[in-house]
Structures are given as structure tokens and as C-alpha cells.
Amino acid sequence: TQLLEQSPQFLSIQEGENLTVYCNSSSVFSSLQWYRQEPGEGPVLLVTVVTGGEVKKLKRLTFQFGDARKDSSLHITAAQPGDTGLYLCAGAVYNQGGKLIFGQGTELSVKP
Amino acid sequence: SAVISQKPSRDICQRGTSLTIQCQVDSQVTMMFWYRQQPGQSLTLIATANQGSEATYESGFVIDKFPISRPNLTFSTLTVSNLSPEDSSIYLCSVGGAGELFFGEGSRLTVL
Structure with a gap:
């Protein structure tokens, strides 16, 4: 069974602080996605990383895919209250037609 | 991306009854995925639905129940x-390809 371990599960920080969320697995994924979910809504895709070692930036968010394509991180610089939400990583399983394995999620709260 | 509409957005049902959730996509897609998100938890894939064939269920989910x-x-x-x-x-209903998924807003079910 392929698993994605996501940490931390909960994170409460002050506005302006930096934070990093990690996703780790013993399995190799063809790609890895990060989603953000707000209450009452479905997850929204933030980014997809495909190549080992790849780094993508989305404004204050930096996403990295591990060299071996087994792990990923999300770093937020100078967090703002609008960043509050549930962050989910998801790995695409090889040769299974788009099937994703989701991490447990990180509930982020940014206080003003 | 795709626009995905789900109905109902929320419902409260009595024990022993059944609830049918509808998912409408604004474009033709080969595969549709149904996920469950239990309170405070991440997403678990229930089944993959392909047009013209029976759905493929994940471990722990059966056709009689879902x-x-x-x-x-x-x-x-x-x-x-x-x-x-x-x-x-x-x-949650979702569609996608190459490992990237787009989600509906979800249907929140409460069973009394």
C-alpha cells in the first residue's frame, strides 16, 4: 500500500512567519500535486511537480519535489491570514490512470 | 480545468435511508473519481467511474454500499x-488526467 506521510498535521502561526509542510513516502510517484481546501469547498489545485528536484514558485509559496520523487515540501514565506486552510499533498500512482494518493493534510491557521 | 457541479451541496438523512449525489461536468471526460472526506481527515478514493463499464472500487468500498x-x-x-x-x-466528485484532479465543491452528508 502506498502512503504519503504529511506533517505537521496542525500549524498555528502569526502573520509574517514562515512555514514548511512536508510530504514523505517510501514510494516513487510519477508526479505530485499540492491542493488547498477551504471550509465548504472542494480542494483546489495549487501546483504539480513532475521532475525530481523540481522547484516551482507561486508568489509566496515554494514547492519542491525530491530528487528521488518520493517526497515534497511546501514553503510559505511571510504567511498571511488569507493562507489559512487545509493543505493537501497527493501523489500520482504510476500506470493507474490518474489515481492519486492523498496525504493526511495540514490544517494551517495564520493569525493576524 | 473543468467546472464540476455537485448536488446536493449538503443534506441531513435518517439512519437506514439512502442518498444519491449527482455530479455534472461541463466537458466530456473519460474517468470520474468519487472521494470521501471524513470529518477532519484527508481524502480517500471510493471508486473510479468509467463510462460504459462498471465502476472500479477501492479496498474497503463495495458496490452494494456505494x-x-x-x-x-x-x-x-x-x-x-x-x-x-x-x-x-x-x-467529492473529481475529474482529471495525468494525475491532476479538479474537484466539485463537495456534498456534505450528515446522518442522524
């Missing part, structure tokens, strides 16, 4: 049968 229809390339339904309080969750 029958799925896929009558055409833009529509699917998920029925949660013989409801119990443990079925209280958000049910």
Missing part, C-alpha cells in the same frame, strides 16, 4: 446506501 452510475461522459451519480452515522462525510 452504487455508482455513469450514463454518459459528463455525468455520474454516487449513492450511499443504508446510511449510518459513520457515513457522515463530505463526498
Whole structure:
């Protein structure tokens, strides 16, 4: 069974602080996605990383895919209250037609 | 991306009854996925629905409990049968390819 371990599960920080969320697995994924979910809504895709070692930036968010394509991180610089939400990583399983394995999620709260 | 509409957005049901959730996509898609998100938890894949064939269920989910229809390339339904309080969750429809998924807003079910 392929698993994605996501940490931390909960994170409460002050506005302006930096934070990093990690996703780790013993399995190799063809790609890895990060989603953000707000209450009452479905997850929204933030980014997809495909190549080992790849780094993508989305404004204050930096996403990295591990060299071996087994792990990923999300770093937020100078967090703002609008960043509050549930962050989910998801790995695409090889040769299974788009099937994703989701991490447990990180509930982020940014206080003003 | 795709626009995905789910109905109902929320419902409260009595134990022993059934609820059917509808998912409408604004474009034709080959595969549709149904996920469950239990309170405070991440997403678990229930089944993959392909048009013209029976749905493929993940371990722990069976057709008698979660029958799925896929009558055409833009529509699917998920029925949660013989409801119990443990079925209280958000049910999410999604579509995508190459590992990237786009989600509906979810259907929040509460079973009394």
C-alpha cells in the first residue's frame, strides 16, 4: 500500500512567519500535486511537480519535489491570514490512470 | 480545468435511508473519481467511474454500499446506501488526467 506521510498535521502561526509542510513516502510517484481546501469547498489545485528536484514558485509559496520523487515540501514565506486552510499533498500512482494518493493534510491557521 | 457541479451541496438523512449525489461536468471526460472526506481527515478514493463499464472500487468500498452510475461522459451519480452515522462525510466528485484532479465543491452528508 502506498502512503504519503504529511506533517505537521496542525500549524498555528502569526502573520509574517514562515512555514514548511512536508510530504514523505517510501514510494516513487510519477508526479505530485499540492491542493488547498477551504471550509465548504472542494480542494483546489495549487501546483504539480513532475521532475525530481523540481522547484516551482507561486508568489509566496515554494514547492519542491525530491530528487528521488518520493517526497515534497511546501514553503510559505511571510504567511498571511488569507493562507489559512487545509493543505493537501497527493501523489500520482504510476500506470493507474490518474489515481492519486492523498496525504493526511495540514490544517494551517495564520493569525493576524 | 473543468467546472464540476455537485448536488446536493449538503443534506441531513435518517439512519437506514439512502442518498444519491449527482455530479455534472461541463466537458466530456473519460474517468470520474468519487472521494470521501471524513470529518477532519484527508481524502480517500471510493471508486473510479468509467463510462460504459462498471465502476472500479477501492479496498474497503463495495458496490452494494456505494452504487455508482455513469450514463454518459459528463455525468455520474454516487449513492450511499443504508446510511449510518459513520457515513457522515463530505463526498467529492473529481475529474482529471495525468494525475491532476479538479474537484466539485463537495456534498456534505450528515446522518442522524
